[in-house]
Amino acid sequence: MIKKDLSIDFLGVHFENPFCLSSSPVGNCYEMCKNAYDAGWGGIVYKTLSPDHFVIDEVSPRFSQLTKEDTPFVAFKNMEQLAEHPMAQDLADMRRLKKEYPDKVLIASIMGETPQDWTDLAKLVTEAGADMIELNFSCPQMTSHTMGSDVGTNPELCKTNCEAVKKGTNLPVLAKMTPNITTMIPVVKACLEGGADGVSSINTVKSITDIDLDNKVALPSINGKSAVSGLSGKAVKPIALRFLQQIRSAAGLEQLPVSGIGGIETWEDAAEFILLGASTLQVTTAIMQYGYRIIDDLTNGLMHYMDEQGVDHLKDLVGIANKNILPTNQLDRDYKVYPKIDWDKCIGCGRCFISCQDGAHQAMDWDDDKRLPTFDKSKCVGCQLCALVCPVGAIKLGLVEMKPGRKGDPAKVDASTFQLPNAEN
Amino acid sequence: MTSKYETEPKGYTMTTVMQEAARCLLCEDAPCSKACPAHTNPAKFIRSVRFRNVKGAAETIRENNALGAICARVCPTERYCESACTRAKIDGPIDIGGIQRYVTDMERKENMQILHAGKENGMNVAIIGSGPAGLQAAATLRQKGYGVDIYEKNAKAGGYLTYGIPEYRLPEAIVDYEVQRIVNLGANIKYNVAVGKDITMDDLKAKYDAVIVAIGASAAKTIPMFEHNICTESAISFLARAKENKGKLDDLPDNVLVIGGGDVAMDVVTTLKKLGVTHVTDMVYEEFSEFKASKKELEGAQKEGVTIVDGYVPTDVRQNKVTFKHRKIDSEMTITADKIILAIGQKVDADGLDIDIQHNEIPFRKARFHTKDPKVFATGDIVDGDKTVVYAVQKGKEVAEEIDCVLGGQDND
Numbered sequence: 001m002i003k004k005d006l007s008i009d010f011l012g013v014h015f016e017n018p019f020c021l022s023s024s025p026v027g028n029c030y031e032m033c034k035n036a037y038d039a040g041w042g043g044i045v046y047k048t049l050s051p052d053h054f055v056i057d058e059v060s061p062r063f064s065q066l067t068k069e070d071t072p073f074v075a076f077k078n079m080e081q082l083a084e085h086p087m088a089q090d091l092a093d094m095r096r097l098k099k100e101y102p103d104k105v106l107i108a109s110i111m112g113e114t115p116q117d118w119t120d121l122a123k124l125v126t127e128a129g130a131d132m133i134e135l136n137f138s139c140p141q142m143t144s145h146t147m148g149s150d151v152g153t154n155p156e157l158c159k160t161n162c163e164a165v166k167k168g169t170n171l172p173v174l175a176k177m178t179p180n181i182t183t184m185i186p187v188v189k190a191c192l193e194g195g196a197d198g199v200s201s202i203n204t205v206k207s208i209t210d211i212d213l214d215n216k217v218a219l220p221s222i223n224g225k226s227a228v229s230g231l232s233g234k235a236v237k238p239i240a241l242r243f244l245q246q247i248r249s250a251a252g253l254e255q256l257p258v259s260g261i262g263g264i265e266t267w268e269d270a271a272e273f274i275l276l277g278a279s280t281l282q283v284t285t286a287i288m289q290y291g292y293r294i295i296d297d298l299t300n301g302l303m304h305y306m307d308e309q310g311v312d313h314l315k316d317l318v319g320i321a322n323k324n325i326l327p328t329n330q331l332d333r334d335y336k337v338y339p340k341i342d343w344d345k346c347i348g349c350g351r352c353f354i355s356c357q358d359g360a361h362q363a364m365d366w367d368d369d370k371r372l373p374t375f376d377k378s379k380c381v382g383c384q385l386c387a388l389v390c391p392v393g394a395i396k397l398g399l400v401e402m403k404p405g406r407k408g409d410p411a412k413v414d415a416s417t418f419q420l421p422n423a424e425n
Numbered sequence: 426m427t428s429k430y431e432t433e434p435k436g437y438t439m440t441t442v443m444q445e446a447a448r449c450l451l452c453e454d455a456p457c458s459k460a461c462p463a464h465t466n467p468a469k470f471i472r473s474v475r476f477r478n479v480k481g482a483a484e485t486i487r488e489n490n491a492l493g494a495i496c497a498r499v500c501p502t503e504r505y506c507e508s509a510c511t512r513a514k515i516d517g518p519i520d521i522g523g524i525q526r527y528v529t530d531m532e533r534k535e536n537m538q539i540l541h542a543g544k545e546n547g548m549n550v551a552i553i554g555s556g557p558a559g560l561q562a563a564a565t566l567r568q569k570g571y572g573v574d575i576y577e578k579n580a581k582a583g584g585y586l587t588y589g590i591p592e593y594r595l596p597e598a599i600v601d602y603e604v605q606r607i608v609n610l611g612a613n614i615k616y617n618v619a620v621g622k623d624i625t626m627d628d629l630k631a632k633y634d635a636v637i638v639a640i641g642a643s644a645a646k647t648i649p650m651f652e653h654n655i656c657t658e659s660a661i662s663f664l665a666r667a668k669e670n671k672g673k674l675d676d677l678p679d680n681v682l683v684i685g686g687g688d689v690a691m692d693v694v695t696t697l698k699k700l701g702v703t704h705v706t707d708m709v710y711e712e713f714s715e716f717k718a719s720k721k722e723l724e725g726a727q728k729e730g731v732t733i734v735d736g737y738v739p740t741d742v743r744q745n746k747v748t749f750k751h752r753k754i755d756s757e758m759t760i761t762a763d764k765i766i767l768a769i770g771q772k773v774d775a776d777g778l779d780i781d782i783q784h785n786e787i788p789f790r791k792a793r794f795h796t797k798d799p800k801v802f803a804t805g806d807i808v809d810g811d812k813t814v815v816y817a818v819q820k821g822k823e824v825a826e827e828i829d830c831v832l833g834g835q836d837n838d
Contacts, residue, residue: 069447069475070440347514350453366453391450392515 004303006042008314010279011172011197011257013131015105017042017299018274018314022200022261022282023109023134023176025080026292030093034100039292040299043105044097045200045282047083048136049090049125050110051117054147056084064209064219066235075235076285077209079220079227081139082111091128098129109176111136113146115164122168133171134259135161135196137187138178138203140230149203152178155190162194174259176200179239185250198257200282201247202240204230233285237263241276248277248322265294267301274314275321334406336382337415340398341375348372352386352395360385429699430672431592433498437527446474448512449519456509457521462811463496463819465489467506467521474524483532486525487539491564492557492603492818494529495586497522498595500815501688501719533602542611543570548832551576551633553620553778556584557814558805559639560607561821567610569829574633575612578619584641586814588665589689591696592672621777630800635828638780638796639805639821642771642812648739651767656745660685660693660768667696678763680704682747684739685768686711691722693768698729706760707733708749734758773807782807794824802828 006017020043021027021036028047036044050056059079066075083090098106108125110133112118122133137152151157158175165173175191177184179202188199206228208218218226240262247253260278264270265286273281286294302314311317339352348371356364363380364373373386387395397417400410437445455468466485473482486493502522510518532539549572552559560582563573581587583600608614618624629636645659660683667674681702683694686709697705707726711717712735718726727733737749737758748759773785780796780803781788787796787803794802804824806812 070443347450347511348452349450349511351450353453354451368454371454371456 002300002303002307004306005312006299006302006306006314008279008318010259011132011174013105013172015042015280016103017302018278018280019043019270019295019298020045020105020107020259020280020282021287022284023048023107023136024284024288025078026284026287028083029085029090030096033093033097033106036292036295037097037101037104040295041104041292043107043131043280045107045109045134046090046094046097046130048109048111048139049087049121050082050147051112051121052087054082054113056081058084059220059222061220061222066209066231066233073233073285073289075207075209075231076233076288077207077219077229077231078204079222079229082136087124091124094125094128094130098131105131107132107134107174109134109136110165111139111147112161112164115160118161118164119168122165122171126169126171130171132174133165133169134174134176134200135165135191136176136203137161137191138176138180140178140180140204140206140228149178149180149206152176152187152203153181155186158187159190159194162191162196166195172197174198174200174257176203176261177243178203179236179243179262180206184243184247185253188247188250188253188256192256198259199247200259200261201243202236202262204232205236205239207231232263234263234265234269237269237272241272244273244276244278245322245325248319249325254319254322264298267298267305270298270302271305271317272321274317275319276325277319277322279315279318332413333403334408335400335402335410335413335415336380337384337397337413338377338380338382338399338401339375339384339386339395341373342394342396343372345392345394346372347392347394349391351389351391355385355389428672429593430667430696431596433593433596436530437523442474442524442527445520445524446471449475450511451475452511456511457506457519460509461506461815462813463490463815463822465493465496465506465525467519467525470528471519471521471524474528479528479531480535480537482528483535483537484539486528487532487537490818491540491561491607491821492586492814493525494533494599495557495595495603496815496818497525497529498599499586499590501721501813503720505815538606538609540564540568540606540610542567545572546570548572548634549574549632550635550637550828551629552637552639553629554578554584554639554641554805555582555604555614556639556641556805557586557817558641558821558824559584559637560604561818562637562639562804562825563612563821564607564610565822565825566828567607567612569825571634571828571832573612575614576618576620576624576629577614577616580616582614582616584643585661588668589661589692590668591664591692591699592668593695593699594692597668619777626777626779626801630798634800634832636801637824637828638775638778638801638803638807639824640773640775640778641806641817642773642785644772644774645767646770646772647767648769650739650742651765654742654744654765656762657765657767660689660766661771663766664689664692664696667700672696672700674700677702680762681706681764681766682760682762683707683766683768684747685709685770686733686735687717687768687770688719688722689770690768691718691726693766694731694733695722695726695729697766698726698731704762705729705731706762707731708737708739708747708760709733709735710738710752712736712752775807792827794820794827799831 023045027044062079064077068074108130110121139148175196259280260273261282353364353366353373400413449471458466458468470482470485506521507518552575555577582604586600651657694707741748804820
């Protein structure tokens with residue numbers, strides 16, 4: 001079995017691998033965290049601690065899911081709030097975990113209501129042995145406007161809270177961002193000014209997943225009513241990657257330490273976050289669906305990727321894709337790429353024809369007798385929708401041509417992609 | 426406890442049917458739809474399932490096929506829609522029959538009433554026989570506003586569906602339900618009335634605007650050497666007894682010899698095995714490469730442990746001892762069995778109906794479905810074409826259209 005060094009240093013803390021449980025239902029007590037460490041997770045963000053005076057009173061049921069065809073958990077909505085145990089118990093659990101697993105990383109997530117709360121909580125978790133503190137500025141299902149994602153959209157409040165935390169600890173501090181905002185940059189900068197050392201991004205996206213059509217209530221139904229709450233899982237990955245890229249491309253933030261979160265389920269997802277600038281990664285939804293054991297394929301898959309890329313240190317991959325994401329007005333618009341149909345592979349289903357007719361530019365037509373698509377280059381705009389819908393990967397990128405009046409060497413255009421045909425075979 | 430004989434294989438759930446529907450490529454001008462003899466549109470109903478419109482899927486099936494739940498179970502899909510499925514070029518065809526069963530099961534659970542009787546047009550049609558062709562003709566005619574009386578010589582409707590197809594493949598409750606839908610449309614079934622005996626053809630002709638003969642091929646064929654052999658029973662007699670008694674037969678021996686290699690023979694041997702007969706030997710005229718039974722039925726029989734020997738013809742029978750010779754190679758074998766079942770086909774029994782039957786069919790006429798009498802029409806297995814339920818359904822629809830054409834009903838277009 002392949003062996004590669006997945007370790008990475010993040011905010012001065014050494015992680016044996018970048019994979020952590022995010023602060024959530026999956027790391028809610030000593031036993032759960034122990035099991036996760038034993039399974040191979042590099043770190044844990046222990047479920048958010050809040051002051052004892054803030055009473056956690058959860059609803060039931062508290063989850064719902066978005067599905068597609070027969071695939072459950074395409075996205076996942078949860079209404080769970082913070083750790084519900086007495087704080088003393090959580091602190092005792094953390095102490096025990098750090099003692100028994102000194103080489104694993106323990107991150108304490110905290111959420112206060114007042115600056116004093118933040119200072120006090122920081123002190124308590126520092127004393128309990130945490131390696132790092134994450135500030136929950138972003139939980140979208142809090143019942144108070146002074147807590148959760150409403151805080152995370154307010155740079156002033158974030159800065160104040162970071163300052164308060166720093167009064168209580170010398171540990172590295174991560175501020176956890178909410179995506180329920182147009183741009184994170186002012187909030188990130190405010191957090192850094194307040195003393196945060198890096199950020200975690202993203203928390204869940206405010207959402208309604210589905211409505212019970214008979215009872216006209218969003219799900220989950222809590223005695224006939226529901227509420228907007230946080231969406232996670234694969235469907236939010238594109239949103240998470242976008243924020244990650246946006247943060248890491250902002251002036252002055254190019255080297256910002258980021259813990260990436262949002263729909264990580266496979267090693268490929270993980271690699272994408274790393275390439276866009278995340279040094280560590282946090283996972284919840286995939287664990288809720290499949291359990292801690294997914295760590296095996298996250299780590300092993302990532303090792304194989306490192307091997308394929310000829311990389312010995314994970315840090316060498318961090319952020320190396322950021323430079324290839326440009327503002328749309330800076331993209332090369334001088335050429336187009338026509339589809340190339342592999343007629344030996346084509347099975348004559350006509351999906352390319354249907355999509356081109358109804359969703360593109362009518363460059364594909366249909367030969368009824370032969371049951372095969374026909375292609376009219378003069379109508380093709382090179383959008384490649386046909387390649388995306390082909391169920392057998394029979395359509396690939398073909399001829400590259402400069403647009404009329406544009407200069408350039410088509411042979412030098414790099415239009416390659418490993419992702420395009422989704423049914424490569 | 427339900428016996429093996431009565432146990433229908435499990436159908437899809439919402440999750441598993443969606444898995445299967447998601448495999449469908451949703452082709453342009455889908456070949457599966459073109460390949461359905463009854464012109465059901467699988468491409469459309471699978472697409473409906475894929476987009477979670479199961480009720481719409483039921484409409485697509487039912488509006489075309491009054492026996493959709495039955496066809497979902499007994500249609501030899503491998504020969505029709507599934508044989509054309511584009512997905513087969515990737516791995517295997519979509520389980521179209523299975524999806525159709527899910528949809529029609531849902532239709533039943535939801536008690537959907539999709540078909541409606543047309544406005545009465547004052548004309549009446551008599552149908553002789555309540556098999557699939559007769560039932561479908563009744564449904565189509567009722568939708569066009571014709572009064573329909575079905576004359577059934579047996580105590581139950583359904584013909585071969587009720588008396589021939591084993592319970593594990595087609596539960597009687599499903600047939601009853603489909604029949605009830607057609608009765609709900611206003612078709613009137615007169616049971617235990619044999620036309621030609623209890624009522625004459627002339628009476629029908631006088632009373633109705635048209636008469637449809639949909640009698641199927643209900644009599645068993647035999648081989649002269651087996652006539653009067655006391656150990657021999659016909660397949661249709663055996664299957665009917667098994668179905669009527671829900672598989673509780675008290676005359677089942679340990680060792681049964683079956684002769685024949687069609688779907689009916691497969692039903693017989695599989696039924697015997699499901700009923701606990703230890704030794705079931707099936708001697709078949711055809712070799713496996715030319716087998717008549719559908720692959721699914723053949724595999725089902727083999728899975729049950731039936732011994733199937735291909736390429737042999739019976740040459741001699743003495744009591745319960747039958748000697749066979751191979752058709753092509755020099756080989757002979759003699760099998761002694763406690764019981765012999767002949768599954769070598771059926772023939773038409775049209776006694777007293779005054780219709781011209783030649784080679785088990787009415788002679789082909791240019792205006793299809795017409796008999797020598799302008800008022801009398803024929804449909805189902807006595808009309809040329811495949812002798813399957815799905816073809817019977819299609820012929821039932823077509824004869825109704827033809828009558829509507831001739832009588833000029835309101836819906837005549």
